[in-house]
Amino acid sequence: MAATPDVTDAETRLEDLVDTARRIRDAIESVIEGKSDVVRLTLTVLLAEGHLLIEDVPGVGKTMLAKALARSIDCPVKRVQFTPDLLPSDITGVSAYNQQSREFEFKPGPVFANIVVGDEINRASPKTQSALLECMEEHQVTVDGVTYRLESPFMVIATQNPIEMEGTYPLPEAQRDRFTARIAMGYPEAAAELEMLDVHGASQPLDKLDPVATTAQVHALISAVRAVYVSQPVKRYAVDLVAATRSSPDLRLGASPRATLHLVRCARAHAALSGRDYVIPDDLQDLAVPVLAHRLLPSMEAQGQRRHPEQVITELVRRVPVPDTR
Structure with missing residues (x-):
């Protein structure tokens, strides 16, 4: 019995989703060895229109994972290095006075991108961390009473060190609740670490990583997941x-x-x-x-x-x- 057009379309969308997700996964795993479960969860959060918190000790590839996902998709990507002296306006943007037009102009911050990589988010003060609350939940930024919409898809991938480490601030409960999922990288297996010495020792794999999906394809994937x-x-x-x-x-x-x-x-x-x-x-x-x-x-x-x-x-x-x- 022949399938109805609706069923055929649904099956086609699902096949396209699996194929595109496989390409993104393979691209990330060309940089991150031996962490297939972590990569799969990262893709799951992306397709769920969520935000990801990567928590682990330094040097296990947290930032590398975030950068690999960002480079696998052909879309605007911005990176923010969180430090104790970082201000909220350094993330959201600021209104600056233009002497020629004699008017205030909004200068967008790094949050105006499809993927925002926040490195060591818990090294900034709670005041600066809270600058992401509105962005992550409502996909908008309000500066000086004016609201600016963020482009879709919008995903924050933040890394943090364990709170026992020196110079860190624990994330407030409201901030943690904005993150869809939290993962830990963990130390690699011996074989994966040995392979890393061969691959990363001679060159930087991120430099060879080309986008394997477009923003339009990610939109299509998200629509398929909603269904x-x-x-x-x-x-x-x-x-x-x-x-x-x-x-x-x-x-x-x-x-x-x-x-x-x-x-x-x-x-x-x-x-x-x-x-x-x-x-x-x-x-x-x-x-x-x-x-x-x-x-x-x-x-x-x-x-x-x-x-x-x-x-x-x-x-x-x-x-x-x-x-x-x-």
Whole structure:
């Protein structure tokens, strides 16, 4: 029986999405060796129209991953090096007086790009960090009472060092909640580190990385992800998972409703990258830790027992009943 035009179009869009995502993934992995799971999650956040926080110790490739994704897509990219003396206007832009026209003109800051790479975001003061709040949530910037829209797609990829390190400021809860997911690079396997010595020792792989996708293609991918079907039981399961964090005795701050929205958006992207046009509970389970853990605050008792939010989320995923989607 022949497929209907709608089904054929949907299948074609899904095939295009998987093919384009594979090209982007291959381009990034030509620079970042042995981190396929990290690269896949990065693409998931991009297609979910979210923002990514990469947290780990110095020297494991956080900035390299952000730059590799930015260079894989042919779109405007800006980089901001966060330092203690950085001002909010250094990010958003400033109104400067033009002596010739005798009027104030807005000089856009680096946030006016499709992909913004914020390096070591927790080395800036909380006041400067808060300059990204409006940008990340509402895709706009307000300077001197005038609002400027940001182009779509808009993604912030921020790196940060662990807060125990010297010269860092912990991100405020509101700032962490704006990030769709948080990942840790981790140290590479011995074989991957050996290959890195051969590849990175002779040249800089980023210099050879050419764009493999355009802004229009990324728009098409995002549209395809929005069309991925989420059944009512799966939506209920997402709500139950997030609600469980709010009643857990191990947590003094649970996940917000924004976290539920981000979890479902990422689940759509995760399903699409797997070649499916529908979300299953496994998608939510795979993404629960990276999407939810960084938003949570452990209780004093949990801190005393050295129980991290990642452990709490893993236990909640095991306890919350999985819906029957048949």
